[in-house]
Each structure stands twice: as C-alpha cells, then as structure tokens.
Amino acid sequence: MDLGSMKQFNIKLLEWYDCNARILPWRDDPSPYRVWISEIMLQQTRVDTVKPYFKRFMKAVPTIQELADISEDRLLKLWEGLGYYSRARNLKKAAAAIMQEFEGQIPSDIQSLKSLPGIGPYTSGAIASIAFGVKAPAIDGNVLRVMARITANKGDIASPRIKKEIEDLVSQILTVERAGDFNQALMELGATVCLPNGSPKCAECPVQALCKGHLQDIAAELPVKAKKKDRRIEQKTIFVIEYKGNIAIRQRANEGLLSSLWEFPNVEGHLSYEESKARLKEWGITSCEIMPMGTSKHIFTHLEWHMIGYFILVQSIQEYNNFIWATGEEIKKQYSIPTAFKAYSRLINDK
DNA sequence: AAGGCGGGGAC
DNA sequence: GTCCCAGCCTT
Numbered sequence: 001m002d003l004g005s006m007k008q009f010n011i012k013l014l015e016w017y018d019c020n021a022r023i024l025p026w027r028d029d030p031s032p033y034r035v036w037i038s039e040i041m042l043q044q045t046r047v048d049t050v051k052p053y054f055k056r057f058m059k060a061v062p063t064i065q066e067l068a069d070i071s072e073d074r075l076l077k078l079w080e081g082l083g084y085y086s087r088a089r090n091l092k093k094a095a096a097a098i099m100q101e102f103e104g105q106i107p108s109d110i111q112s113l114k115s116l117p118g119i120g121p122y123t124s125g126a127i128a129s130i131a132f133g134v135k136a137p138a139i140d141g142n143v144l145r146v147m148a149r150i151t152a153n154k155g156d157i158a159s160p161r162i163k164k165e166i167e168d169l170v171s172q173i174l175t176v177e178r179a180g181d182f183n184q185a186l187m188e189l190g191a192t193v194c195l196p197n198g199s200p201k202c203a204e205c206p207v208q209a210l211c212k213g214h215l216q217d218i219a220a221e222l223p224v225k226a227k228k229k230d231r232r233i234e235q236k237t238i239f240v241i242e243y244k245g246n247i248a249i250r251q252r253a254n255e256g257l258l259s260s261l262w263e264f265p266n267v268e269g270h271l272s273y274e275e276s277k278a279r280l281k282e283w284g285i286t287s288c289e290i291m292p293m294g295t296s297k298h299i300f301t302h303l304e305w306h307m308i309g310y311f312i313l314v315q316s317i318q319e320y321n322n323f324i325w326a327t328g329e330e331i332k333k334q335y336s337i338p339t340a341f342k343a344y345s346r347l348i349n350d351k
Numbered sequence: 352a353a354g355g356c357g358g359g360g361a362c
Numbered sequence: 363g364t365c366c367c368a369g370c371c372t373t
Contacts, residue, residue, distance in 0.1 A: 040369095043370070044369055045369095047367090090371090121369085122369060126368065141366070188368095191367085196365070
C-alpha cells in the first residue's frame with residue numbers, strides 16, 4: 001500500500017467511525033482500568049455477551065485495589081458463564097502486580113503491559129492506544145480479516161508470518177493522533193461491515209475503493225484459514241444429590257478445564273442404574289431413590305461432553321465429607337457452576 | 352507450531 | 363451441523 005492510499009485509508013476509516021461507532025458501556029469513559037477490564041472480557045467473546053458482565057463487574061469491583069483483594073469465589077461468581085476462566089484469575093494476579101510493581105497505576109508502555117498476566121500482543125496494543133493514545137497496533141481477529149481482504153493476502157492468517165505482515169502494515173498506516181479510535185474503527189469495521197464467513201457488506205464499506213480483495217472480487221473468499229480439528233468426545237454421568245433440602249457440590253481441580261469452579265458430583269462414562277447405586281455406596285450413600293434426569297450435551301471448543309444425569313434423593317448417609325452440601329439459594333449466590341451443567345442445575349434453580 | 356481453554360450467536 | 367468471536371498461555 002502506497003503512502004497516499006494509507007492517508008486516504010486513515011481519513012475514510014475515521015470519518016466512518018465518527019458516524020457509525022456503536023455506543024458501548026466502556027466507551028463513554030475510557031479510563032485505563034475500564035479499558036483493561038473490557039479488553040480482557042472481550043478476548044474471544046462477543047460485544048453483546050460482554051456488556052452485562054462489564055457493567056456488573058465495574059459496579060462490584062470499581063478499583064484495582066479491590067480487584068487485588070477480591071476472594072476467588074466472588075471473582076469467579078462475577079465471571080460465571082463468561083468462559084475462559086483463567087482470564088479472571090489472571091486479572092487478580094495482574095492487579096496484585098500493578099499494586100506492587102507499578103504503584104497502583106496501569107502502565108502505558110507495551111512492554112510493561114505485556115509483562116502482566118493475561119495481557120498479550122493484542123491486549124497490550126488495545127490498552128496502550130485506547131487508554132493512553134500510544135501509537136501501537138492492536139491486531140485481533142477482525143483486523144486480520146479486514147487487512148487480509150484490503151491487501152488481497154491469501155496467506156493463512158493463523159500463521160505467525162502473515163500476522164507479522166499485517167501487524168507491520170497496520171503499524172505503518174497508524175500515523176494518526178487518534179490511535180485508539182483508529183484501532184477501534186478497524187475492529188468495528190470487521191464486526192459490523194467486513195463480516196466473516198464470506199459475507200462482507202462491501203457496498204457499505206468506507207474503504208471499498210482501496211480494497212484489493214474487493215477490486216479483485218475475492219473479498220468473500222478471504223481470509224484463508226486452516227481447517228479445524230475434530231473435537232474429542234467424553235461421556236459423563238452427573239449426579240444431582242439431595243439430602244435434607246441440600247444439594248451436593250464439589251470444587252474442581254485448580255488447573256485444567258473449568259479449574260476451581262464448582263460442579264455436581266460426576267464420573268466418567270455412562271453409568272447404568274445399578275452401576276450408579278454402587279458408585280453412590282462408595283460415596284457413603286447407602287439408602288436413596290434414583291431417578292433419571294435425561295441426557296444433555298455441552299460443546300467446548302476442543303471437547304464435547306455427552307452427559308446423562310440422575311437425581312438422587314438420599315434417605316440416609318454414612319459420611320458426607322466428600323461434598324459441600326448447599327441450598328439452591330446458596331449455590332445461586334456463592335458458587336460458580338459452569339454452563340456445562342445447566343441442564344441439571346435448572347431443576348435446583350426452580351426450587 | 353500446536354493444543355488447551357467456554358460459551359454463545361449467526362447461518 | 364459450522365464458523366468464529368476486541369486471544370493468551372504452555373509445551
């Protein structure tokens with residue numbers, strides 16, 4: 001792209017953004033803390049999904065100090081249902097680091113930002129440019145798609161080489177004073193006009209005349225991405241166990257999938273009625289009614305859970321050290337249970 | 352370079 | 363069903 005085209009690109013894009021920017025909760029006051037929280041929530045997560053979580057979080061945890069001091073259970077409860085829960089734990093770690101190493105102030109330079117847990121190449125650029133006006137690129141999935149089409153780049157945008165090409169180009173184009181607006185405009189264009197899956201609305205695009213992909217009539221075929229691998233399937237049996245009005249829950253391991261979130265007792269495989277009874281006996285539950293709750297499927301990015309459930313009404317119990325016994329109300333208020341178990345927790349919420 | 356890590360919306 | 367989302371971290 002020549003210098004004249006870059007200049008035109010800047011002007012057209014920012015003109016368009018000034019008229020078409022969506023009104024978003026984190027845009028009216030782009031303070032570093034608000035930008036940081038919003039950018040972490042927005043990682044691999046749609047704007048409409050993030051909105052209510054962001055508002056609730058800012059009200060519950062308005063300062064870095066409070067974030068550094070928050071309990072893990074309260075933090076995960078605020079994150080419940082949003083997914084990628086390591087983001088929440090990294091947020092707390094980063095808050096502690098900001099208090100200790102940066103005197104309570106979020107740093108403005110890329111290197112310091114990237115030193116914080118959960119902040120990588122994209123998020124460091126986003127915070128630096130939006131909150132501090134630093135002329136740094138912020139290359140996300142939208143930008144990769146938009147720029148691949150603008151330059152008619154047929155390379156795999158997942159490859160580091162192509163990413164670097166696009167990052168270098170955006171860095172060259174990014175000469176305007178409004179670096180934060182420029183980055184947001186590029187993402188906004190990708191989210192609302194230069195749509196994925198072969199559906200770009202080129203007729204509405206402010207930089208259509210500068211787009212090689214459009215001029216060559218291949219915009220819809222770009223960007224090129226490698227095919228995804230198949231998901232692994234796991235069978236599970238879920239037990240919703242009630243005893244004297246309380247439900248059994250337990251905390252997952254603090255690493256790996258859904259780490260340190262809470263769940264109903266469950267085991268690998270699809271257990272029959274008799275197998276379930278034997279397993280419950282191992283857990284000290286000797287006398288109970290067992291009722292089937294039906295099947296449920298939950299799809300993760302890399303994994304599928306195919307579940308069957310049993311509702312267990314316990315009459316007597318030998319020892320119950322294995323689980324926490326909580327009321328439906330306590331679960332709703334205190335314990336973060338991942339969406340994967342929703343089909344079996346609905347019954348509790350209805351109580 | 353590749354895989355783990357959630358959940359949901361659009362088609 | 364498939365794709366992909368304001369990605370990061372570990373191996």
